[in-house]
Amino acid sequence: MTVILLLSVVFILPVSAESSGTSDSLIFSVSGKTNVVDPQTATMRNSGSVIDYGPLHIPKIVIASSDAMKASGTRAANTEIYDLVTFNSLIPVRSDTVTMPITLYGQTYTINLKKSNYDDLGADGRDSYQGTISGMSDSVVLFTVTDQNLLYGTVRFGNQSIVIYPVQNREYTARTVMPLHVVYSEKDLLQPSEPVPFCGNTDNMTSPPLITANSELSATRGGEYDWAYVDLLIVTDKNFYDLEADWIACAKDYLSEANYQFQRPDIKVVLRGSYLVSVQSMIEMSNDPRSVTDPYQLVMDKFPKEYLIMAQKDVCVYLGGKDASPTSPGYEYAQGMGANRHTWSQMVEDNSPGMYDGNRHSRVYNFIHEIGHTLHAYHELAYEWWDLVPPFRHITVMCGMYIGDSIQWDFSSSVPEYNGDATHDNAFVIRVYKHEVAALA
Ligand SMILES: [Zn+2]
Incomplete structure (x- = not known):
């Protein structure tokens, strides 16, 4: 146990400039590693080329919730309750412990993660991490990251539950260098009208x-x-x-x-x-x-x-x-x-x-x-x-x-x-x- 701890490296990411897009208003981002995609078009214009993300499976309830808020005037007509983002090399070195800065609604926090793979996959490029936001003991962070720039997970703090997951299908993900993710807070979702x-x-x-x-x-x-x-x-x-x-x-x-x-x-x-x-x-x-x-x-x-x-x-x-x-x-x-x-x-x-x-x-x-x-x-x-x-x-x-x-x-x-x-x-x-x-x- 001691040997493992000594060998593990605490990986601290450099805090670099914000990525393209309006990162300040993003629900969740990782400094220097998050790119924003316009939900209206779901296309990212990069060096003049447009990336085709294919059909997206954003849950209908997420889109319906966004539309309902716009219809009621709670949100501006050209905004959504969700963000579409891509990530670049989120956790490049899969150390047993990882410390990284994140932003939530523009506020910067530090998260401390420990690797927590509960499977027999070995080093296959997919790793699960569990941790907390520094200084918020009742917060929960669960991330599963892959070598294909995918992130499945959540950040929970206070009464907020922010979720992040890919929305492209397998075929289009395979041909996208930085696949598309949806990010939203569960408190913004409409609830089932009946059990x-x-x-x-x-x-x-x-x-x-x-x-x-x-x-x-x-x-x-x-x-x-x-x-x-x-x-x-x-x-x-x-x-x-x-x-x-x-x-x-x-x-x-x-x-x-x-x-x-x-x-x-x-x-x-x-x-x-x-x-x-x-x-x-x-x-x-x-x-x-x-x-x-x-x-x-x-x-x-x-x-x-x-x-x-x-x-x-x-x-x-x-x-x-x-x-x-x-x-x-x-x-x-x-x-x-x-x-x-x-x-x-x-x-x-x-x-x-x-x-x-x-x-x-x-x-x-x-x-x-x-x-x-x-x-x-x-x-x-x-x-x-x-x-x-x-x-x-x-x-x-x-x-x-x-x-x-x-x-x-x-x-x-x-x-x-x-x-x-x-x-x-x-x-x-x-x-x-x-x-x-x-x-x-
Ligand atoms: Zn049951």
């Missing part, structure tokens, strides 16, 4: 966990407060593979968010990812009609228990690239499903307006929620409370409905510093079951 039923809005558990029986399980495999390592096989279909700039970097970002929750001292689970890169497998997933009618059954059939045991994976996570319409009774409204050893999480927005919006917040909720089911967490133990002024509803992640920002990503817990009580304690359920799940393969 969106999730997991078919029925619980996967037939009965609440029996504490006595499971204490025996825990006793043979490790204590409640010992770490458990759950190995995930993350798979996708050709649709999501083609849609995302880099689907593995995207999945790594969501895995970072999940680990941020699961590694809490009252849960103590590490989720380790590995990714099925076979394009043939992705094509088969997309070609199967069940990718629309029953994606959960599809992933169970394609990667059955025997496959997972051979691959030494505990749980298979399917990031679905289609707007699914499950036909099974009770699951007509599902955008995600998870139980036993499989999860399916829809990564794209529903066509129905006001429904599941497929932005980063909804995707991360879906990802964490369904993995939560595989660790036996369930809807009925989600914890709900209200801010009185202004009235605002909060619910922890196992809530069986998607309600936009009201959905938090944390698990309910009876430990006082978290949200929950003795009868709303999914953290306890996960502690009881985690060693059993970690021992599946």
Whole structure:
């Protein structure tokens, strides 16, 4: 450990002049490494040439929110709630610790990051980092960067949650030196007009966990407060593979968010990812009609228990690239499903307006929620409370409905510093079951 620390270099980026464009007003930028692209045209004129970014997948809810603010006069007609930017060599040397200056709404801050790869990829040019803004202990910074100048991540401070992610598809990203990203603050987004039923809005558990029986399980495999390592096989279909700039970097970002929750001292689970890169497998997933009618059954059939045991994976996570319409009774409204050893999480927005919006917040909720089911967490133990002024509803992640920002990503817990009580304690359920799940393969 000491050797690793001595060898690691604290990399301090030079604070250089601001890049092109109006960086002062940008939501997020990194000095000298951020370029602004005009959202009206989504083209960057560089030395006389225009870059073709191809079709962009900025979530509809982001554009609708921007349009609504302009229509109400809250924003000037020629401005958007989001920025389009590109990054140049954000973290060129992937040291274990990195210190870098950033700007948020024109204010300069320093962020301190530590490398946090939760996967078996090795040095493949994609690295996840976790850290804080210097001097703001309750801030959170999660970045996943790649050698292709991609950044997936978030900066959270105060009541702000700023998100950054690429919006070009795989094909156009591959031919763009500095790919395009969207940046926005989640507080600027419109919220779903009504709760969106999730997991078919029925619980996967037939009965609440029996504490006595499971204490025996825990006793043979490790204590409640010992770490458990759950190995995930993350798979996708050709649709999501083609849609995302880099689907593995995207999945790594969501895995970072999940680990941020699961590694809490009252849960103590590490989720380790590995990714099925076979394009043939992705094509088969997309070609199967069940990718629309029953994606959960599809992933169970394609990667059955025997496959997972051979691959030494505990749980298979399917990031679905289609707007699914499950036909099974009770699951007509599902955008995600998870139980036993499989999860399916829809990564794209529903066509129905006001429904599941497929932005980063909804995707991360879906990802964490369904993995939560595989660790036996369930809807009925989600914890709900209200801010009185202004009235605002909060619910922890196992809530069986998607309600936009009201959905938090944390698990309910009876430990006082978290949200929950003795009868709303999914953290306890996960502690009881985690060693059993970690021992599946
Ligand atoms: Zn659920």
